[in-house]
Every structure is written in C-alpha cells, then in structure tokens.
Amino acid sequence: MQIYLSFLAAALYISSIVLPASRLSMINVVSALAWLTHGAALWLTVFPEYAIRVGFAVMLSAALWVSVFVCWLENRNAALDGLRLLLMPNAALMAVLPGFFPGSLIALAGKTAMFPWHVVIAMLAYSTLTIAAFHAVVMTVQDKHLHQLRASQKTLWLNTLIDRLPALLTMEKILFRFVALGFVLLTLTVLSGVIFSEQVLGVAFKWDHKTLLSLLSWLLFAILLTGRYWRGWRGKTVLSFTLSGFITLLLAYVGSRFVLEVLLHRSLT
Template identity: 40%
Template sequence: MDAILLHLVPASAYALLALVVWRAPKRIDATSTAAASRILLAAGLLTHGFVLGYDMLDGATLRFGLAPALSLTLWLALVLYFAESFVTRLDSLLLLALPVASVCCLLPLALPGDVQITTPGWGLRLHLVVAMLAYSLFALAALHAVMLAVTERRLHHAQLDGDLDRLPPLLTVENLLFRLIAVAFVFLSLTLASGLLLPDLPTTRPLTVKYKLGFTAASWLVFGVLLAGRHLRGWRGRVAQRWTGAGFTFLLLAYAGTHFVLEVLFKR
C-alpha cells in the first residue's frame, strides 16, 4: 500500500498539471498560470525523483528494467522541459508529455523489472547516465517533432483557432528541435563508445546486448544523416520530422523493445 501511494503522488501531480495547462488561458502572457505550472512541475519532479530512487536503488544493488527505465526517461525529459520553460512557453509540449509521464510513474508497480546489477563500477554508472541523457533528449526532440507536425497540419488545413496562441513561432521550435538532436547525438555517440569499450558492462544476456547495440547503431546513423542533411542541404519541415521519428523508433526498439519482449512476453 505504501508503494502504491508513493507512486500515486507524482502521477497525480502530473495529471493535475496537465489539467491546469489544458484549462489555462491561451494568451502567451499568462504569467500567473506559467508560474503555477512551474511550481506544480517542480513538485512532481521532486517526488518523481524520490520514487525513482526507491524503485532503482537498493543499497549496493542497481535495479533496472523496462518500466523504471521509461519512468526515468520521462523524468529526465521533464527536467529538461522545466529548464526550457524559463525561456519559451511550450504548453502544447506539456500536454503531450505529462499524461505519458503520469502513466510511467505507475508502470513500475506492475513491471518492477528484474535486472539487478550488484556493486556497479564507475564505468557502468557513467554509461547508464549518459545513455539515459541521450534517450531523454531524443524523447524531448520527438515530442517537439510531433508538435511541429500537428501544428503544420492544422495550418495547412486553415484550422487557426485560439490553441495556436499556446505555441511559440514554428521556426523557434524547429531550431530548438535540431539543437536537442545535436546535443543528444553527442551523448548517444558516447553511449555507443562506452558500450563497446567498457569491460564492466553486464553480458549475461548476449542476444539482448546484440539487439540493443544494433538498434542503437541504426538510430545513431539515422540522426547522423539528419544532422548532415540539415547542415549541407537545409533539411527542415516534414523531412526532418520523419527522420526524427525513424531515429527515435530505433532508439525505443534498442531498449524498450527488447525488454518488453523479455519481461512482458517471455516473463524473463
């Protein structure tokens, strides 16, 4: 019961914040609503971080699995959004991210994960931190791409209602998208390098490791081509959104896909 209540606190905070954002004034200068949203988001992040420690840390043992990893990814993505919200108001992004984060807070109750690493070395700790930073930045980039696609479609069909007042200029969001991808690409490169070079990474499931490495390399290649296309040919709009979606899909398959098969389908 205590564990259920513990997970319900951040999930409820995120759900309440999603409701506040949904019902908030649509004017970009609604500063009072923005301040209240930041307070609620900060409260959710603090409690969510405490829950992550409860789920993943047990003395010298590091517990990992599909649900805790998804929860950690959404937490890091929302931390990045919290920092970003002081520069640009992105209510539409919150409306996409908060319901997902709320569900991910509760997932560890059903899928706690059975991957346990005892006394992980500094190399493994660094590898996991860098990998989760890369995943979270790419998750945030994917949300930006979805927001751009939805907005451009509404503009194309002349659906110009008041909801567009929640959005910053599309060029601003697109430039932010590529900045996120560029930084995440650096972290993903470090993740691949550390995964290949560090001797203390667990190899008890060699087939899973091979799948992860293959899908991560495919994602790295897709995002590398996207950044090169942006720099050399000025790729933007739907081309950029499609490449972002493809790269993020490979990244999801690299971790979430293999763990879903092992933990949910095969019960391993």
Template identity: 30%
Template sequence: MTTLFALISIALYLMAMFVLVGRLFHKNGPNKTFALSLAALGSLTHLLYLAEAIMGVPGQNMSITNVLSLVAWLITVSMLISITVLPNVMLLPGVLGFAALSVAAVLFIPAEHIMHIELQPGLLVHISLSLFAYGTLVIAFLYALQMSYITHRLKQKEATFIHSSMPPLMLVEGILFKLLLVGTCLLIVAQITGFIFLENMFSKLYAHKTVLSLAATAIYILLLVGQKIWGWRGKQVIGLTVLGLALLSLAYFGSRLVREILL
C-alpha cells in the first residue's frame, strides 16, 4: 500500500505539472482549479507515504532521501496554500516536479538514518525549525529566480509579455525579501536551539555542518542589511540568495549524501 501511495503521488504531481505547463503562456492561463486539485491530492498521498517511510521503523528513519522529500512536501503545501495571495503559478511546475522526484528518490534509493527524536524534545525543536527555515529559504530562492527572469525580460523590452503572464517585479521583490527575513530568523533560532540542546555542534562529525550553516546565516544577514542600508537589488540579491542556499544545502545534505548514498 505504501508503494502505491508513492506511485499515485508521483503520477498526480506530474499530471498537475503538465496541466500547468501546457497552458502557462496561454492568454487564458492554465486550468488552475484542476491543476491545484491534482497537486493537493498528490500532497496528501505524499504525506501518507512519508508517514510510513519515516515512522514505519523503530524510532524515525530520518535518511537524507526522507528529509529531502519532507522538505519538498513542506514547500509544495506552502506554495499551494499561498497561491491565493502570492504570485507563484509560474513556480509551481518546478516545485511539483521536484516533489515528484523526491518521492521517487525515497522509493528507489534505499537509505537509513534511524533516530529517536521522541527521547530528545530539544532535538525535535531544532530539526523542526531547521526544516522550516530551509523550506522558506528554498521558496525565497525560487522567487529570486522569478525576479531574475522578469528583470531579464524587462531589459529585453518585453514588458507586454511580462504584464500578461507574470506578476509585477516590485511585488515579487517584496515577497522575496519577506521570505528572506522570515527564513533567516528561523535559521538563527534553529542554530541557537542547536547550541542549547546539542552537545556536539563542533565535533569532528558535525563541525563542517555548523560552520557552513553559520556561513549561510552570515550571507543572508549581509543580504538583508545590504538591501536595507545600501538598497541592494538585482544581481547582488540574486547572487547572495543562491550562495546562501548552496552553503545551507551543503551543510544539511552534503556529508549525508556521501555517507548514506555513495558509500
């Protein structure tokens, strides 16, 4: 049954993605109601599959593939919930495609990292905050890509195309900085809880993760300060957003990818 949930989830995500992509640039736009219904059902079956994949063992299997798929689920649900107030239709196909790939990764790439989070409430707080921070900053990265694309089209003097199929640049930019602020605050609090509840943040096994995540936090803080004080926009913002997420991804997944998948 769990494998069936995974296959159904992948199929629904891909169907929703193709419904959106097929008429993304049509003057009437895609059939959002149908696509979002498919995506919502996909996220439900995705959750059912993840529940078994993570909780179906003694303890919790927080393998790299399970965590990545959980992050993909959080991002997908956040985007679906926010679609009524945020301009994210252009971003949804990529999000849904990533979610489908993450389910396939759990299904076809076996990995195991057993934890007993129920015995360490502080660890649960730290992991939850870290996941929400990462998910928020990934969404910010997507909006940075959208902002870059809109800026490029405007420079090419294709304003008619922009206004007919994309949100205004200033709206996307405003959402981007709000997401960066929220994600950075969550990341800082997650790191504080790590230092409070964990005793091995600078041990040989986790030192690189701590250093990289602190470096990513410094990048995001610099970005927000630069925007507030010096009015940074455009390339500086996009470049630092990409760099911050790259460092954070290496911190969260780099060594685990080697240990759990490659070795």
C-alpha cells in the first residue's frame, strides 16, 4: 500500500511545479495533497505493526517531508516560490526512495517507551538540519550568481529563479531559525543517547564513529550559534559552518547506513 502512496506523492509533487504559476491556489492544493500522501506513506513505512523501520532512505524521505512543510509555513511570511521549485523535485525523489531501500525493522517488543521517542526526535533533528543545509546551498548559489551578474547575464531560467527568492538577509534569518530549532532537537537526541543509552537503545554507551561524529556536529552548530549571537557572524562563515555540521551529521548516521545497506547489503541497527 505504501509504495502506491509514495509514487502518488511523487507524481503530485511534480505536478505542483509544472502547473502554471498563475494557478497559485491549485498549486497550493496539489502541494498539500502531495505532502499529506507522502506523510501517509512514511507512516506506513516507519511504523509497521509492533516495530519501527530505520534506514538512510527513510531518514532522507522524512527530511524532505518536513522540508516541504516548513517551506509552506515560511512562504506565508516570505516569497519562497523559487525555493519551492528546487525543493519539490527532490521531495518527489525521496518519497519513493524507501521503496527501493527499505532499511531495517526493529521490533518494539522489550523496548522501553523512551525508544520510539528517541528515534522520532533524532529524525526531526536530522530533518530540520537537512532543511538548513539545503537552504545554505541555495544561499551560496544565490550569492555567487548575484556577484556574477555584474560581469554577464547568465541563463534566463536561473535569473528568474534567483529573482523569486527573498533577499539574502531574509534568507539568512530563515536559515538561523532552522539551525536554532535543529540544534535544540539535536541536543535532545544526544542527551537521550548518552543518558538513556542502555534503556533506549538496549546497549551500553560506547564511543563509536556515530557517537563521535554526532558530538562533533553538535559542537559545530554550537560554535555557529555562539558566533552568530556574540560576534555577529554572517556570510560565508555561516554557510561553511552550516554545511560542515550537516555533512558531519550525515556521515554519522545516513552515510554509515548507506554503506551497510547498499554497498555491503547488511541490515544492522
């Protein structure tokens, strides 16, 4: 059932970007239907009966699902149509990805009530910081493009897309909303993993690569927020720390699961 919902969500996401820009109300309706269908597919995938599914594809799909929702919320305060045109094709791809890489099932029997909450918070943290990283990439492209416009006029479609984005200062403010929220969720994830490791994960706490990379990612985002509020960091420094923190977090979980599930064909939690 979920595979059909996933492909339906992907088709609706694509439809939302090929509709004429003048049909804004229809675009909003189709986007909402796509998001709801994607959410239903994710629910059936992640929460089968008496179990929870984890994997790099599920995490990426959830990240884009949250991204679409946040983009819709922010679009009420700033014109993010250009960002939507970049986001929807990726959301369509990630909606169907778990169908090809289903990941691993973890039985909830014998697990404490804290376990699913730890997984959900971790997924939300990763999803929010994925939005921040995507946003930082768009800002990098936007900044380079605006500087290059003085020398020559580039492709028309890119000019149009950049023109539909908010100003860089507005984009930066939105970026820090994402980073601050993601940092709070990541802090809760790290604390639950450290303090309640044995109760939540069923194993004693250990210093493996996932733990070290997660802590390093947390540290990078902590330095970024501190530099922002105490030193007024802006521009390339902000983008560099955002992308570095996200890549570190990506390697901590998604990268390792990709190697296990796709390259080594192993199903480990």
